[in-house]
Amino acid sequence: xxxxxxxxxxxxxxxxxxxxxxxxxVVEVRTARELExxxxxVIPGGESxxxxxLMQAEGLAARIQQRAxxxxxxxGTCAGLILLASGVExxxxxxxxxxxxxxxxxxxxxxxxxxxxxxLESELxxxxxxxxxxxxxxxxxxxxxxxxxxGRCDGEPAIVRQGRVVASTFHPELAGxxxxxxxxxxxxxxxxx
Numbered sequence: 001x002x003x004x005x006x007x008x009x010x011x012x013x014x015x016x017x018x019x020x021x022x023x024x025x026v027v028e029v030r031t032a033r034e035l036e037x038x039x040x041x042v043i044p045g046g047e048s049x050x051x052x053x054l055m056q057a058e059g060l061a062a063r064i065q066q067r068a069x070x071x072x073x074x075x076g077t078c079a080g081l082i083l084l085a086s087g088v089e090x091x092x093x094x095x096x097x098x099x100x101x102x103x104x105x106x107x108x109x110x111x112x113x114x115x116x117x118x119x120l121e122s123e124l125x126x127x128x129x130x131x132x133x134x135x136x137x138x139x140x141x142x143x144x145x146x147x148x149x150x151g152r153c154d155g156e157p158a159i160v161r162q163g164r165v166v167a168s169t170f171h172p173e174l175a176g177x178x179x180x181x182x183x184x185x186x187x188x189x190x191x192x193x
Contacts, residue, residue, distance in 0.1 A: 001189050004029040004038030008054040010046015010079060014173040015181070022178065022185050032058045035067065040188035042181070045078030045135065045171050048104070049092055052083065061095055068097050073164040073187035075180055081167040082138050089141070098165050099144025100157075106139030113137075118151045118158045118170065120179075130177045132158060132170035140169060 005015045007028035019026045019042065029035050041064065043051075055061045068074055074097065076084040087101035088094050118132040132153055140157040143149060151159030151168070159168045159180065164187050172180045 001025075001040075001185065002027055002038050003040045003042070003185055003188060004035060005042040006044060006051070006060075006080075008046075009050050010044040011171065011173065012042075012044045012046075014171075015042045015044050015077075018173050018178050018181050019185070022181055029060075030058070032060060032063050035060060035063050038072075040073040040075075040184050041067070042184070043074065043076040043080030043083055044173075045080060048079040048082040048088075048094075051079065052093060065095055065097060068095075068165065071164055073184045074166070075184040076165070076167040077171055077173065077180075078135065078137055078169065081140075081169060084165060084167050085138075086144075087142070098160065098162050098167055099147050100140050100160060100162075100167075101142040102138040102169075103141050104138050105136045106141075115175070116153050116170075118153045120151045120159070121149070124150055124159075124179050124183070130172065130179065131175040132168070132172070133174040134170045137169045 001023045002025045003019050003023045004027040005012045016026045084098040085102045086096040089103045113135040118130050120128050147162045149157045
């Protein structure tokens, strides 16, 4: 299987390292051509408005939306969640592929970053907790009717899934836990997209 990581800005290299242990090939996606050859895509943390601007030259936003509409699995973490959300506060454009609203930097500035316990639903396996690295993290303020909450931190949704789109408010790639990556890779292996 070939899995991509959007490699325009942010912590994409940490995701690539995790994916390298799970798939045959990791593709650093910067162009439309690179996007076309992957079966799943990870959208990393970083700065969401910067990533949106960098996507423009290749028309990547529309191409990601198109691939997602025909079933390509996606994992978005931190800023990746912001890019996937249907509603963002303060407002900014997004891919609108996940029926959630998010508040950017809701847990505070960089100095308020933390590692916290995320309680998991049983389908993510054991242990039923993982460490969440929250860095200028968004907060999920609304989930649509078809969105499943797979993990919570202090009672708030921290991992969500809608169909083949999975997202987290934190950085799982920095905590040594590959379960969210495995979940998305498994969706890509289950059906060739």
